[in-house]
Amino acid sequence: MRLYQYKCAQCDKEIELLVRDGEIPTCPSCGSKDLERQVGRFAALSGSSASGGDMPPSCGCGPGCCGMN
Numbered sequence: 001m002r003l004y005q006y007k008c009a010q011c012d013k014e015i016e017l018l019v020r021d022g023e024i025p026t027c028p029s030c031g032s033k034d035l036e037r038q039v040g041r042f043a044a045l046s047g048s049s050a051s052g053g054d055m056p057p058s059c060g061c062g063p064g065c066c067g068m069n
């Protein structure tokens, strides 16, 4: 399972979902399957990290990435 960020095309809500390979996620708000996966945030992480290096690999992509705050 992986954590993806989606934007719902029906209710225009941005959501984060854990999705199994091959599984089609549905919007928890309106139940639509018409979700757009947002990938820009991950693609933007290229090259420039020289800091501590003890962030967990599943996190550290920025504020609000895991919805834990």
Ligand SMILES: [Zn+2]
Pocket: 008, 009, 010, 011, 012, 013, 027, 028, 029, 030, 031, 032
């Ligand atoms: Zn929705």
